[in-house]
Amino acid sequence: MTTSSIDTQAQAGTEVAGEARELLAAVALEPAGRVTPSVYETARVVADAPWLTGHGRRLAYLLASQRRDGGWGAPGGYAVVPTVSAVEALLGTLRAGGGDRSGEPSRAELAAAARRGLGVLAGWLLERPSLPDTPAADLIVPGLVERIDGHLAWFAAHPGDGFDSPFPGLPGVDRRRLDALHALLAAGRPVPQKLLHAFEVLGSTARRHRDVSLVAGSIGASPAATAAWVGSPAGADRAALAYLETAVGPHGGPVPCCTPITVFERAWALSTLARAGVPATPAPKLVAELAAVLGPQGTPTSPGLPADADTTSVTLYALARLGHPVDPASLLHYDLGSHFCTWQGEDGRSVTTNAHVLEALGWHARRSEAGADRYGARAAALAGWLRDQQEADGRWADRWHASPYYATSCAVAALDRYAPAGVAGEAVDLAVDWVVATQRADGSWGRWTGTVEETAYALQVLLGVGRPARPGVREAAKRGLSMLTTADGRGDDPPLWHDKDLYTPVLIVKAATIAARQLARTRSDLVGTGSWAPERARRGTS
Incomplete structure (x- = not known):
């Protein structure tokens, strides 16, 4: 490697670390989370x-x-x-x-x-x-x-x-x-807890329903559900009115489907950065607050929602990768035998929830003899289930995201690291081949149009696996990274995450793009240097 290449790589590493620190600062300063309107x-x-x-x-x-x-x-x-x-x-x-x-x-x-x-x-x-x-x-x-x-x-x-x-x-x-x-x-039956997030579907029946209580001022962490429950401001609970005023902002405006998303945003952002090896250390207070939300059944995404295996497993994995492991016994509440439900009574099943559970269980199974005894067999069986959910062309799809690139990146990350030898190698290779084959002419990837978010997921698949490089990976990765460095920050990607409407968790997506660039730094054997570096590093400026 030339001196110039080393300098460029060092500069790019500094910029990636700086962006990660800015991201973590934003996560700490905006505890409700940053979500696009619905x-x-x-x-x-x-x-x-x-x-x-x-x-x-x-x-x-x-x-x-x-x-x-x-x-x-x-x-x-x-x-x-x-x-x-x-x-x-x-x-x-x-x-x-x-x-x-x-x-x-x-x-x-x-x-x-x-x-x-x-x-x-x-x-x-x-x-x-x-x-x-x-x-x-x-x-x-x-x-x-x-x-x-x-x-x-x-x-x-x-x-x-x-x-x-x-x-x-x-x-x-x-x-x-x-x-x-x-x-x-x-x-006279009780209101199902999973309905609370969409409580507004009851229409006039929702107003001040006697069997439903506010949690942190909201019904189901939803402005719509809370507004339907309040009905009229006359005599309304002050906490509910304060929640709604916070949701619309100081000047009034559109609202997101779910707020706050504190645990969700922190867990996803921290685990994404840690998985890619981004050199950024969160404040001890942030880590302590994340650990504090875990209870006997894990944690919900937001107060007023049921605890779920997805948020719980990502929180557990983030804490483990940050050097603060917590025993994942809470996940066993969601074990259905063949796979894990997102919550009890779930209609359907989630690939990404199970990929995240595999990461949490797999990490503990590989770190101690006790962890292996308690979680090793379950992690191995779950890896087999996850592999079997793969589509014939190599992708995975999921119920929590519109794009198969997100589901595929989650499944590949879990299987490549935590599946037993011989279980998922062919599935990972097939996924890599699918990503290479579906790249767009401008170097991007996307379901409806090329997006920065989906390009970041695709690059994580190409650059994040430990298997020998597949045909076409080098060229596809270079073209994708070129697109990422020029388009990141343009802010015109469509929302892709599932709630009642599609939305974007802005800082979680930003963490994915930072992770993709970090992987490029560590895989210079595939992409070289220069073509993948952030724009300022390529110009040699700070």
Whole structure:
């Protein structure tokens, strides 16, 4: 290696470490976490809490985020939930006499957006789209279609009252799950804890429901659920009102689907940096606070949500990699025998949850004889299950993220490090081959379009495994790193993470890009130097 190459590599290492320190500082300074706004959630706050600070700004956000075709959200079935939410909120605002007030869009603008949204929504529902596996979609859609039909019937009975629509009603949708839920609650059964995050689906039934209590001021860590429970500010719990004011920010604005995400953000960011060997040490207080959230059944993503195996396993792995291991016995609460559930009563199964559990159990199984005795066999069996979930072309897919590049990077990282010898080598190689084969012409990777986030995951697959390099890896990695260094920070990637709507946990994604560049530094045997270095290092400036 030349002196110039060594200097460039050292400069790049300094920049990567500096970015990691800045990231950790942001994580500590913004304990609620940094999350992009949600059309779905914002529209629910518009509908159920028009009295909340910034109502006009949230209406303007809905208008500004409408697509050219009249819908909202990501392509395909991902658009149904945000679109049905936005349309219902706009119709409800018009029905209540909103618009043309100070700080609000005009009634004409609201009506035009609602009419365009209705048109595209009616066409989608007529085709009976397949909804992605996002939380509560099968409850949200029929509940909001019913509310939209109620608005349309009201406008039909009040012609000239601000919305003249040719729609007699939307096509029917499957209501079986929603009707069963209402029947359950009518029979006096308790509200399922996993419903709390989407409590707004109950409509007027949600208001001050006697069987539901606030946790840290919220219902299910959701602005929409909390707004539906509050109903009216008159006599409302001060903690709930404070939670909602915090969610909309000091000036009022759109809201995320889930807030705060303190544990989730910290665990994912710290584990991602540690897994890649990024030289950045978090403050002892940050590590201590992360360890303190672990209880007998692990930890939830946020107060008011059920504890889950995903957040618990990532927290355990982060602490272990940072030199503060905690016995992972809490994960055994989620063991179904064949695999681990994300939480008890989960509908479906998650590849990434099980990949994270494998990392947590596998780390402990390899660090002590006692750990091997207690967790070794279970980790080995789980590795086999995870391998068997691989698609024929080499990818994995998951219920918590829209992109197979995320699921594949999680599965490959776990299998490459913690699967027994001979169990997953071929699966890892097949995944690497799939990543190489699906690179875009500009060097990026992505499901719908090339993104910085998905490119970072793809590079982690190519550069993070310990197996011999596969054909095409060197060239693909160099092209991907070139794209990453030029596009990182542009801020126009679509949201890809699953909640009721798609969202981006901004600092978690930033950690993934830092990790990809760190791996490039440690794999100069594959990518060389210079082409992968951060832009300032390539210019030789600080």
